[in-house]
Amino acid sequence: MVAHDISILLDLKLQEEWRGGARLCGSNDAGREIVRAGPEVVGTKANGEIKVLEYVEEEGSDATKQRQASGLLKYFQSFDSAFFLHMMMIILALTNGLSKTFQRKDMDIVNAISDVESAKRELDKLRSEHGWNPLLSKVCSFCNKNDISVMDMEKEYANPKKPRQRTGINNEHHYRVDCFFAVLDLLVEELNHRFNEVNNGLLCCMFAFNPSCRFSHYDDEKLMKLAKFYPNDFSDNELDYLEKELCLYIDNVRNDTRFASLETINDLAKLMVSTKKHNSYPFVYRLLKLVLTLPVATATVERCFSAMKLVKNALRNKMGDDYLSNSLIGFVEKEMLDTIPNEVIVKRFHAKNHRGMKRKELEG
Template structure:
């Protein structure tokens, strides 16, 4: 999530102050390869409608309609995929990681993670999970079989092989929910992609109630 934040800040910085440096690189490239440069103050001419005036300069077209438009799409995509809720969810998920002897383990974050699944944990199980997590982390950290795990899939597999999933059923349930998260998300996104194909503007005019 730290890298996501840095990427968003760099994209925003480039949007705010990157135009001049970009144009310097473009000019140097054109000069090196003897290419004709575009006069930025001249009127922009649409190659598909040359006779129709666009009313904007080349500067406005390439800076606003091209560069800014692409950067805004990228920033919006980051904000949509990594909103406040998703960000907190991913940070909490990282606390289950077995890498480096479970160095990322955080008791409070895992309890917050369970709150994302109110239908899977009863109020009594929330209380039991708090106690179970303390015993679980002490046990796996002192078990050499869990010392070299690299991902959550390996952790889940070894919990079953050692039958510890029966000793820590709530932790194992939380782990399973985390493991299916990418698959569930991808399935939902594929459904929306399919809806975009089915629910076109023309079909919407016929009637949209069947899609709601």
């Protein structure tokens, strides 16, 4: 393989790995794999990507690719690379549980909000000496093990882009404040933005509709508070009717054996329609429909847009709407597709192609 072909493969592989890293940004396993691969990449250079980089650096026909490969090789053997890899693992370890909680379709809202608050408190603890000192110790140990020069934290920091310019800060301030604390602040700011007091109150009120454990989470005060979040859907008179309906509704469903084994709000809405109770309690059902839009407007839709960025990339920018929709279904609904045997799919495609051949024969 010539150097030009390898350099093209290098570009594609690096892009794919960076996209893969972005997809796994909430996974602790991804962070552990990154750091576990570190000694191979930095120390023995046994990794295949390193060999490709070395080949492009020496034999590449494109000078730009050669410089890029050389820069990447130097970066893999630097203190910066080791520091950021270990920092990623610590942060991913804290956010892994929170990420998995919000990826579950049957997530417990109250526990999810509690997990958010716990994650914010743990991120705040990392700003103390108990968070910084263990991180620095692990990075230094990793560097000594793999023959990487360790930064003297007391020396003045030199900006690699402007080495002659005085920065006025030491290396510890740069790595601890400008790098480590900056990432922690961004994470906390994002959590505070997405889970502010209003959103948390809305989610907790929504959970009062949960029918699991024979409606043990029911709370009419929270549901009335939830209805007041929608002034365009409930007038003052309708709020009074809703308050009376809620009392009748909860007494009715708790004594109806058909509602005894429900687990999710979706199941509750479906059963209310099938049993015609949505006609008996129209205001309760209206509020229930508004609650059902909350997960759709947040997690599910956001997951679809994230999948769209991965499916419709630069190489597929001319993809049609039908093909894109079908591809997204296969990407988002992986659990459902896993339940379909391969034999069923093969038979369906075989029958479809067989019908197409017959149609062509008739037209001919």
